[in-house]
Structure formats: structure tokens, C-alpha cells
Amino acid sequence: MQRTGKEVALWSIALTLVLLYALIPVILIISLSLKKPADIGDGKFLPQSVSFDNYDNVFSTDTFNSALRNSIGIALIATVISIALAALAAYAITRLEFTGKALILTGALAIAMFPPISIVGSLFDLWRRIGLFDTWLGLIIPYMTFSLPLAIYTLSAFFREIPWDLDKAAQVDRATPWQAFTKVMVPLAAPGVFTAAILVFIFAWNDFLFATVLTSTDASRTVPAALAFFTGASQFTDPTGAIAAAAVVVTIPIIIMVLIFQRRIVAGLTAGAVKG
Amino acid sequence: MEAAAPPAPAAAHVGRRRKAPLTGRAREERRLGWMLCAPAVIAMVVVTGYPIVYAIILSLQRYDLRFPADKEFVGLDNYKTVLQSSTWWDDVWNTVIITVVSVALELTIGMLIALVMHRAIFGRGPVRTAVLIPYGIITVVSAFAWRYAFDAGPGFVTHLLNLNPPPLTTRSGSFVVIILSEVWKTTPFMALLLLAGLALIPEELHRAARVDGASAVQRFFRITLPLMKPAILVALLFRTLDAFRVFDSVFIMTRGANNTESVSILGYNTLINRVNLGLGSAVSVLIFLCVILIAAFFVKALGTGASPTGGRA
Numbered sequence: 001m002q003r004t005g006k007e008v009a010l011w012s013i014a015l016t017l018v019l020l021y022a023l024i025p026v027i028l029i030i031s032l033s034l035k036k037p038a039d040i041g042d043g044k045f046l047p048q049s050v051s052f053d054n055y056d057n058v059f060s061t062d063t064f065n066s067a068l069r070n071s072i073g074i075a076l077i078a079t080v081i082s083i084a085l086a087a088l089a090a091y092a093i094t095r096l097e098f099t100g101k102a103l104i105l106t107g108a109l110a111i112a113m114f115p116p117i118s119i120v121g122s123l124f125d126l127w128r129r130i131g132l133f134d135t136w137l138g139l140i141i142p143y144m145t146f147s148l149p150l151a152i153y154t155l156s157a158f159f160r161e162i163p164w165d166l167d168k169a170a171q172v173d174r175a176t177p178w179q180a181f182t183k184v185m186v187p188l189a190a191p192g193v194f195t196a197a198i199l200v201f202i203f204a205w206n207d208f209l210f211a212t213v214l215t216s217t218d219a220s221r222t223v224p225a226a227l228a229f230f231t232g233a234s235q236f237t238d239p240t241g242a243i244a245a246a247a248v249v250v251t252i253p254i255i256i257m258v259l260i261f262q263r264r265i266v267a268g269l270t271a272g273a274v275k276g
Numbered sequence: 277m278e279a280a281a282p283p284a285p286a287a288a289h290v291g292r293r294r295k296a297p298l299t300g301r302a303r304e305e306r307r308l309g310w311m312l313c314a315p316a317v318i319a320m321v322v323v324t325g326y327p328i329v330y331a332i333i334l335s336l337q338r339y340d341l342r343f344p345a346d347k348e349f350v351g352l353d354n355y356k357t358v359l360q361s362s363t364w365w366d367d368v369w370n371t372v373i374i375t376v377v378s379v380a381l382e383l384t385i386g387m388l389i390a391l392v393m394h395r396a397i398f399g400r401g402p403v404r405t406a407v408l409i410p411y412g413i414i415t416v417v418s419a420f421a422w423r424y425a426f427d428a429g430p431g432f433v434t435h436l437l438n439l440n441p442p443p444l445t446t447r448s449g450s451f452v453v454i455i456l457s458e459v460w461k462t463t464p465f466m467a468l469l470l471l472a473g474l475a476l477i478p479e480e481l482h483r484a485a486r487v488d489g490a491s492a493v494q495r496f497f498r499i500t501l502p503l504m505k506p507a508i509l510v511a512l513l514f515r516t517l518d519a520f521r522v523f524d525s526v527f528i529m530t531r532g533a534n535n536t537e538s539v540s541i542l543g544y545n546t547l548i549n550r551v552n553l554g555l556g557s558a559v560s561v562l563i564f565l566c567v568i569l570i571a572a573f574f575v576k577a578l579g580t581g582a583s584p585t586g587g588r589a
Contacts, residue, residue: 007397014392015399021385022406025421025460026413028432032424043435085319088312097302098309104317111320112514113571115521117540118564121547121556122327122334145323148316177308206414208524209540213548224416228528240430247417254412262405269411269465270472 026251033244040241054245064246066218067226071250074136074222075204078143083197085144086151087189091181093152094159095167105152112149116142120213127214134216142214143204150203151196154268158192195268198261202254223250328564334557341551354558363542364559368566371538373451374526375519378458382515383508385459386466393467394474407464415461419528422457447534454536457525462518466511473507474500506578513574517567539563 032040033054035047042048058064093101123142124133132138166188170180211225221229227246230239258265338350358364393403410418425433426449428442443449477500485495501508523540526532532541543563547556 011392011397011399015396015403018389018392018403019406021389021460022409022464025418025425026409028425029417029421032430041429043430043432045432045436085316089316092309092312096305096309096312098306100310104313107317107320111324113517113567114324115517115540115563115567117521117523117543118560118567119324119327119331121543121553121560122330124547125334125553126327126330141323145319148320152316177305202412208414208416208527209544212527213544224414224524227416227420238429240424243420244424247414247420251413251417254414255409258408258412259405262401262408265408265411266404266468269468 026255029244029247029251033241033248035241037238037241040238054241055249058242058245058249061242062218063221063226063230064223064242064249067221067223068250070136070218070220071205071222071224074139074143074220075201077136078140078147078204079197079201081140082144082147082151082200083155083193086148086155086196087193089148089152090155090159091189094156095181096177108149108152111146112153114146116146116209120209123210124213133214134220136220138214139207139210139220139222142210143207147200147203151200154196154199155189155192158195158268159189161192162188191264192268195261195264198257198265199268205254328561331557331560331564334553335561337554339552339554339557341553350554354555355562357555358558358562363537364539364562366535367537367539367542370451370536371520371522371540374455374458374522374538375516377451378455378462378519379512379515381455381459382463382466383512386463386470386511389463389467390470390474393471407467409464410461411464413461415524416528418461419457419525422453422460423529426453444529445534447536450530450534450536454522454525454529457529458519458522461525462515466515469511470504470507473504473511476507477503509574509578513571513578516570516574520567520570521563539566 028045031046034050034052035042035054036049036051037053037057039048089104092098093105123138127133127135127138132141166184167180170184171177175183206224207222208224208228211222212228215221215225223246227243230243230246335354336349336351337347338353339347389403389407393400393407396403423444424430426439426443428434428445431442433439434442439449441449443453481499481503482495485499490498521540522538523544526536526538526541527544530536532538532545537545539559540563543556543559546552546559550556
């Protein structure tokens with residue numbers, strides 16, 4: 001394809017627009033977080049003078065520190081369990097012949113469409129009765145479950161890419177299906193597993209509905225819920241600057257992760273669609 | 277919740293059945309298959325199936341946590357109360373507005389971004405990175421960013437455009453900001469799904485059409501769009517269902533003020549703030565039925581729409 005000057009100019013404009021689209025809200029909240037608390041309401045795009053007071057404020061409260069701890073812990077544990085269960089299922093779905101496979105895939109698809117709001121009331125009542133309300137486990141269980149379809153479909157798509165012959169070679173060498181799984185598949189599947197884990201982690205990290213309904217204190221409240229109920233260092237402080245700073249703190253790691261793993265994330269999000 | 281939507285199911289492995297009597301190895305394989313799937317299947321059935329059944333049972337009872345002694349079976353009374361209230365229908369309407377407008381915008385902008393990424397002669401990497409940023413950001417954070425841009429106090433857009441009254445104090449203004457936040461956050465997902473669909477269209481078709489003198493616009497509407505119909509419908513299905521249960525953005529922006537309450541917010545308020553589990557569960561079950569209806573509609577469209585173009589490799 002030839003590159004004429006006009007084409008290059010047009011593409012430059014299009015690319016700039018896309019970049020602006022993606023970055024403006026992020027820049028906006030970073031800029032807000034760097035304003036002096038007194039300047040929060042000045043309505044200017046850029047801070048008049050850069051200050052880290054908002055960051056000091058947000059880290060000086062227990063609410064945010066414990067929310068950060070809860071978010072990381074709950075999302076990590078939910079991811080590990082979800083990926084472990086999904087990897088077993090995805091191996092069976094891509095490598096083994098058995099009746100009921102289509103049913104499992106359809107069921108997983110149905111769970112992906114399931115509206116969480118329809119069960120939060122039940123879970124709220126059940127968790128209160130059995131002591132799971134406001135605990136880590138109370139959030140890990142729904143996160144693990146609702147991320148299973150995503151994990152199963154992503155992992156299945158990756159597992160399908162792995163060469164059949166190696167599996168067969170293992171069988172020729174008298175490996176049982178279980179040995180073929182642990183000795184041949186697991187090392188080959190590691191990159192796909194890692195990608196699925198990133199997607200599941202982002203899913204659990206992002207959730208707000210379960211986090212607001214099933215928690216009530218710093219014991220298990222995660223970042224999204226803590227942000228929504230954040231009131232500032234004292235009840236007379238406007239929380240805007242602190243919320244902006246907290247938002248930046250939880251956004252930067254995700255942006256770095258996205259920058260490092262962008263190829264994998266794109267592959268993971270679209271893997272199944274291309275094969276479909 | 278956007279991340280919950282996995283891509284289309286792969287039908288490749290369905291329907292390959294063994295007719296011969298099962299050999300020892302095949303029987304072993306079937307047992308292992310079920311054993312490996314069992315933990316995931318059990319988790320999904322127990323954590324969604326049991327609570328939805330419980331929600332249906334609760335919805336048939338008068339059950340207000342403030343008056344637990346009054347708990348009793350009332351049949352369909354809760355459903356009658358919900359369906360006869362104007363709040364429910366207002367909220368359905370609000371939810372439909374948010375869903376239809378944001379999904380339509382997402383499809384349009386997502387397609388534009390997908391085309392830019394597909395045809396990019398340079399800079400594909402930076403664009404892909406950039407569009408993944410909204411995907412990775414917490415919905416609540418995105419909602420705060422947009423709220424602070426349009427708020428009365430810190431709202432830089434409000435000051436810049438001298439908007440009076442501030443958008444978040446009016447119904448239409450609130451809708452605009454809620455939809456902006458939703459669209460910004462979820463368009464990348466749409467763009468990536470559409471990009472995957474674009475990559476499947478054989479380049480020769482475009483070249484042939486160009487030789488025949490078809491313009492870029494004609495090629496888009498006559499070649500690209502029809503061939504992408506299945507990919508578009510799958511993306512639309514997941515985004516529509518996701519948008520219909522919109523909760524985070526509305527909660528952060530207005531908590532349902534200015535008559536912007538969505539059905540999920542109504543369910544939340546009834547269940548959690550008013551702790552009326554009976555009435556709230558009726559709302560929950562009705563939302564569940566709405567989602568089934570939407571899904572059935574798309575699956576039907578997909579079934580009839582996919583066949584004429586389904587011959588692609």
C-alpha cells in the first residue's frame with residue numbers, strides 16, 4: 001500500500017482522536033488529584049500548583065488502606081480458584097470426548113448473561129444467616145463463579161491452539177489422560193492460563209454491586225465500594241480530591257499491566273470470537 | 277461487569293459423537309471429562325441456581341427485615357405491587373433509554389475505532405494500548421472521572437462550556453453523563469470484538485470490489501457489514517445485556533435522582549436500603565425475566581441472521 005501525504009495526515013488525525021478519546025478522562029482525574037485541596041472547585045483543567053496533599057490524605061485513612069488490601073487479596077484468591085477450576089473444565093472440553101459437553105458450554109454462556117442483581121438479595125440473606133456477610137469468602141465465592149464462563153471460554157480457545165500430536169505422543173508413550181494433562185498440557189498452556197488470569201483479575205477488581213451489597217465494614221469492603229462511600233478525612237472535608245487520588249492509585253497499576261500485557265489481553269478477549 | 281462477556285461459543289466440537297459401543301479407553305475418557313468439569317459446573321449451578329430459586333421463593337412472601345415477624349406467603353402480590361407501580365415502569369423506560377443509546381453509540385464508535393485499527397498504516401500499537409485503558413479501569417472510577425468533569429463544583433466541562441444548570445442537576449444532562457461514562461468504558465471491548473470480525477473478511481473481496489469501481493463507503497456497506505453480521509450480533513447481545521443491568525455508573529452519578537433510576541438501582545434500593553426482601557426479590561426476578569427475553573431475541577436473530585452469511589471459512 002502506498003502512503004501518500006494526504007493518507008498519512010488523515011491517519012494521524014484518526015489516531016490522535018482515538019488516543020484523546022481513551023486518555024482524556026484519565027488525565028482529567030490525575031489532574032484533579034494533583035490540585036491543592038483548596039483549588040478542587042476551581043473548575044480548571046490543569047492544577048494551578050501541583051500538590052500531593054490528596055495522596056497524603058487518602059493514605060492516612062484506614063478506609064482506603066484496608067480497601068486496597070481487601071481488593072488485592074479477594075481478587076487474587078478468586079482468580080486462582082476460578083482459573084484452577086476453569087483449566088480442568090477447559091482441558092476436558094477441548095481434549096476429551098464426552099456427552100454433555102455442549103450442555104456445559106451452553107450453561108457457562110447462560111451464566112455469562114446472568115444478571116447479578118437478580119441474586120444479590122438472596123446472597124445477602126443467605127450470607128447473613130451462615131456468617132459469610134462482610135467476609136472475604138463472601139465476595140470470593142460470587143467473583144469466582146461469575147468469572148468461570150470467561151475463564152472457561154478463554155482457556156478453551158487457547159487450549160485448542162496447542163498441537164494435538166504432543167498429546168497423542170504422550171498417549172503413545174502410555175501416558176494416562178491425567179498424565180497427558182499434567183506433563184504435557186500444563187507447561188504448554190501456561191501463557192493462555194496467564195492471560196485468562198489477567199482477565200479474571202480485572203473482572204473481580206472491577207466489581208461494585210456484590211462489593212456494596214455483601215460488605216459493610218473495612219473488614220472486607222473493596223476499593224470500588226469504598227470509593228463510593230468515601231467521606232473524606234473528617235465529615236466536613238470535601239472528599240473529591242481524596243477520591244480522585246484514590247482513583248489514580250488503583251488505576252495506575254492496571255494501566256501498567258495493560259501496557260505490558262496488551263497483546264495477550266487482546267488475544268484473550270478475542271480468541272473465542274475468531275474461532276467461532 | 278463488561279469483562280464477563282466471553283466470545284461466541286465454538287460449535288466445532290459439538291456433535292462429534294461415538295456410535296460404536298464405548299471401549300475401555302473411551303469410557304475412561306468420559307469419566308475423566310465429567311470429573312474435570314464437575315467442580316466448575318457445581319460452582320456455577322450452586323452459586324447462581326440456588327440463589328435464583330431462593331429469590332423466587334422470597335418473591336412470593338411478605339418479607340421485610342424490619343418486620344421479620346410478619347413473614348408470610350402472599351402468592352403473586354409482590355409482583356402485582358411492582359407491576360402496578362409507576363416507579364417500575366419509569367425505571368424500565370430509563371434503563372431502555374440508557375441501553376439503546378449507549379449500545380448504539382458503542383457500536384458506531386467501536387466500529388470506527390476497529391476500522392482505524394484494522395486499516396492503520398502506522399501507530400497500531402499505541403492505539404491498541406490506548407483503547408485497553410478504559411477496559412482496565414474500574415467502572416466506578418470511570419464514573420467518578422466523568423462526574424467530576426460535569427459536576428457543579430470541580431466540573432471543568434461545566435465551567436468551560438458555562439453549562440447552566442449543571443448537567444447532573446437535570447434529567448437529560450444526567451442521562452448524557454451516565455451514557456458518556458458507559459460508552460467510554462465499554463467501547464474498547466466492542467472495538468476489539470469487531471476488529472476480530474474484520475480480520476476474518478478476505479482481502480480479495482475488497483480488492484475485487486475496488487477493481488469493479490466500488491467506493492469505500494459502498495464496500496463498507498455491501499461487503500464489510502453483511503459479512504460481519506454474526507460478529508456484530510454477538511457483540512450487541514453481550515453489550516445489551518450488560519447495559520441493561522447498568523448499576524455502577526448510575527449509582528455514582530445520581531443514585532437514581534432526577535428520575536434516572538435504572539431497574540438495578542431499584543432492585544438495590546428495595547433489597548438493601550429498604551431491606552424489603554420480598555418486594556425486592558420480585559424486582560430481581562422480573563429483571564431476570566427481562567434478560568432472558570433480550571437473550572432469546574438475539575439468539576433468534578443470530579440463528580436466522582447467521583445462516584445466509586454463515587458460509588465463510
